[in-house]
Amino acid sequence: MTSTDIPAGAPGGRLPQRRRIVTEIPGPRSRELHARRTAAVPPGVGSVLPVYVTDADGGVVVDADGNSLIDFGSGIAVTSVGNANPRVAERVKAQADRFTHTCFMVAPYESYVAVCEALNRLTPGDHEKRSILVNSGAEAVENAVKIARYATGRPAVVVFDHGYHGRTLLTMTLTAKNMPYKQGFGPYAPEVYRMPLAYPFRWPTGPDNCGPEAAAQAIDQITKQIGAANVAAVVVEPIAGEGGFIEPAPGFLPAIAAFCKDNGILFVADEVQTGFARTGDLFACEHEGIVPDLVTTAKGIAGGLPLAAVTGRAEIMDAVHGGGLGGTYGGNPLACEAALAVLEEIEERDLTGAARRIGEAMLPRLRELAAKHPAIGDVRGRGAMIAIELVQADGTTPDPVLTAAVARRCHEAGLLVLTAGTYGNVLRFLPPLVIPDHLLAEGLDILTEAFAKEAAA
Structure with missing residues (x-):
């Protein structure tokens, strides 16, 4: 079975845009x-x-x-602008001809700064921001927790049932699902606490009650079991990704964000899977008007090249001492050029x-x-x-x-x-x-x- 092709040279038109099966799958x-x-x-x-x-x-x-x-997979929400976007490919090729790596911590370059400027401008909120670039979503979440603990002087981190945040020791601890992500890999990192998520389809008293009841339960448990004054950050996906694309019931996230603001807790939006136009907003937390203190991004940011970021309020990001953040490959120049191309594609198209x-x-x-x-x-x-x-x-x-x-x-x-x-x-x-x-x-x-x-x- 075939479908009408897009003309060669049109966006997404380098290959015929049709399904074509010539062998059994896999062949x-x-x-x-x-x-x-x-x-x-x-x-x-x-x-x-x-x-x-x-x-x-x-x-x-x-x-x-x-x-x-x-x-229908996009490399798990990575290739949002296509697997071989011409603008991405051209910018990466041009950068590869100039240099592929210097390490930003050794000899910096403009494209890293340009990506950070764009993230500071595009992420929710009109406050002054700073960004750092790393390699993966897990690395971004881990750095967000590091920054939150440093800036607040508090140890505890709150996450939610059904959440997924990565496969490193800390982010595996933050992740809810045992198999296959955690089984056999313990012991896990300390001072991580899990609260109920507002899961409308499975909430015991029904979807209409889900948002306020789940928020009240989470806030009550944080207050009783941890103490709000001990919590550095609440880390949450605006839509739970690996957990099953769970869209928290209306009102849940705003209530949690308000609780954080009232108690000096940093609200961290894990937008690794939901960011960069995937949900119909540039960032999913915008849907309910939430302005996070820190935002983590990755996946769709660079058209398939490894890049991730933490963006946050300037006073929080600036709190960490010099040399406390970074990494050898973080903000690689090829990936930065790809990210700039992706952002142009999102805006222009x-x-x-x-x-x-x-x-x-x-x-x-x-x-x-x-x-x-x-x-x-x-x-x-x-x-x-x-x-x-x-x-x-x-x-x-x-x-x-x-x-x-x-x-x-x-x-x-x-x-x-x-x-x-x-x-x-x-x-x-x-x-x-x-x-x-x-x-x-x-x-x-x-x-x-x-x-x-x-x-x-």
Whole structure:
């Protein structure tokens, strides 16, 4: 099956923007490469789909056997502007011709400063800000905690159920889900405390009560168990990512932010997965008007190159002594040039608007699908960060088996989708913000067919 191609040279048009299946998935060449991988790479490094990519652009990923798959994953919300965005590629190539590394802590360069200036301008709030650049989301979150502890002189950090913040020792501790992220890797870092998240679909008294009740419970537990005066920071994802794209019930985040402000606690918004237009706002915390003290970003910031950042109030960021922050590769010049290109793409192509349009196209289709299949217990998300939660016949028990089966059928048909959720029962959709409309519609057709086949099986 093919779809109308975008003309060559158009955005996302270097490769034909169509699904094309020429072998089974994975095909023979991918299976050969997988055999090599098995002999060279430990099984602890997993992959969603064992097809080996040779090319990608716009809304498609091409594997070693020539199959062209529709991309509903974006490298986990990384390639929002496309896998081979021309502006990103050109700036990276030009920088590589000049120099690839000096270490900003040894001999600095303008692009690092320019990225920080842009983050200071674009993140929520009109207060004076500073930014530092690092390599990954986990490193950004870890630095945010370091900065918060230093600036406040307090030890405790509060996080929430279903949260995911990384795989380093500290961020693994902050992460809620045990398997596969924490199992066997303890003991964990001290002074980390976990509170209930406002999870509307699973809140005992129903979604209407969820926001205020969850906030009241969290505040009560912080006050009783830790003492507000001992808390350096509350770290929270405005939409829980790996936990299942859980959008906290309205009012929850503002109540937590107000509690933080009243008690000298720093509110840290982990925007690693939600940032840079993914949710239809430039940053997800803007949806309820929250102005964080610190914001962590990564993933979509640099079009696939490793870059992350911590941006915060100037007086907080400036508190740390000279030499206390940094890293050898943090703010690498290639990644900085890529980030500047990404920010230009977001602004000039109105990718926040594109994300909203993706959500407007996907959510009605998914709600129609849920009406036909009771196994879809919840449809949720904002912008181009959308999910469905699958349950058993009782309407609440998680169904990770069905989730895996539907994902497998999508993969076999040429649609790359991801799973998520604390219970492994969520299908999440993160299409590139530049995906053509016809590929988005075709991907939803494939998902619909996958559910029909599972229901008939």
